[in-house]
Amino acid sequence: MVEIFLKILPFFAVIGLGFLAVRRGFFSEEATVYLTRFVFYFALSAMLFGFSANLDVAAILSWPLVLAYLLGTSVVWLLVAAVALWRGSSREEAVFEAHTGVIGNVGFLGIPMLILLLGPKAVGPVLLVLAVDLMVFSSILTMAITGLRAGRISARTFGILGMGLLQNPMIVSTVLGIGWGATGLALPGPVNEFMSLLGAAATPCALFAIGGSLAGRSAERMQVAAWLSTAKLVLHPAAVAAACWAFGQGGHAAGVMIAAAALPVAGNVFILAQHYRVAPQRVSTAILLSTAASVVTVTAVIALIGKGS
Template identity: 65%
Template structure:
């Protein structure tokens, strides 16, 4: 595990540097917001487009892979939701906690880190995991919260979900990249170089932005946050590993990438959703803070295992 830890440490050191800059106010919340916007709309989108444009759909999509990941996620999602219901909190809060248990920071941490550590062949499986997280589970939490607040499901929510996906640059960049790949044409060299140059900023920019954003988060409701971090860092990769390796017999390398992606800490976009709907944002904030700190060891352990 130690060699892998040495390889992952630089990534988490960048997060730590961002955390320090945010903590001492060298990087203000406004600066963090603009850096995040640059990474989200430009650098990461360029990286995702370049990956997708140089891959075929068959290299990204696999029904067996999708079913294995969805099944593993669903088991942990239902467990976290069931525990929340036993504590007699609202359904909306339960949905937010369940989201914390299965949605990892695949976009800002997983894509840059796993492709470097696991090789270029990890790009396709990572994009698949990211797509499922963004399309399936972001839709599920929106549907649950809307239904519980309005007491019914309305057709208008479908339009809201569709517009949300169309406005998400990660989804758009992957779709456009696959569309280009489908033409069978190579990406022109100057365009490919431009995307590579811009996409190279995604890794340091995203990791620094993660750290700077964590500096403003507090660790309230620590017991609940610790439970959700345990679900995300331990139970989620275990459930996904069982489904991928035992139930669905996913090809070994792709399964390893899926398990590594499942081991990532709670994603920042869960906090954005929680804050948007006004449902337990402090709980999510604490879960992100704790899971990110602990993941230095747990992610390294999982990557060491899947690469053994």
């Protein structure tokens, strides 16, 4: 476990460096926003395209794993939403708390860290988790909030969903990469080197940007945020592990999926909370708490996966 912790530590050290750089004023919050854009639209997209273009489609798509992740995540989503309603939160707040309890930082943190720690074969399961999070649970969030505010789900809601998916570079780059991989053709040398060079910037820049974004967050609604962090870091991987067992899925791929479920709350959940003006303070605090605690919990989960494999 100590060996795993030492391997994970440099990732969180870069996050801490970004945090200190912004907190000390050496790096502005506005600069962090532009760094995040660079990662989101260019570096991470190049990394995803390069990974998926060099993968066999069969190595990515596993329906039993998809169903296991859907089941485990849905159970936690419903539990967190039920607890929020029992506590007296509004239905919109319950939806956002549920989303916070299951959406991890797969893109900026999970892809580089898990592939380094768990090997190149981790790419397929990690991409599956990312696809389900973006295409299923983010769609559920949009439909639920739009439906609650409008009183119904309309054709316009599905139009918003469709445009959102088409404008997400992580989805577009992955789909294009899978499409290229399906042709069986190797990427031309200069293109492959370009993607590799640009994609190599994703990991350090993404981690630095995560830290910078955390520096501007305030710690409020600590009790609720602690519960949401526990749901994300403990309940979510446990539920996915149970679902994998129920579907007879084990081995390396299932372990990677469980590790991906153990990642801290994603920063884009706060962006959505701000956009819809629903519980941004508790979401922000949950991101801060879960990211700080995940250096220990992710280490523990990966250690347990290693013992079970």
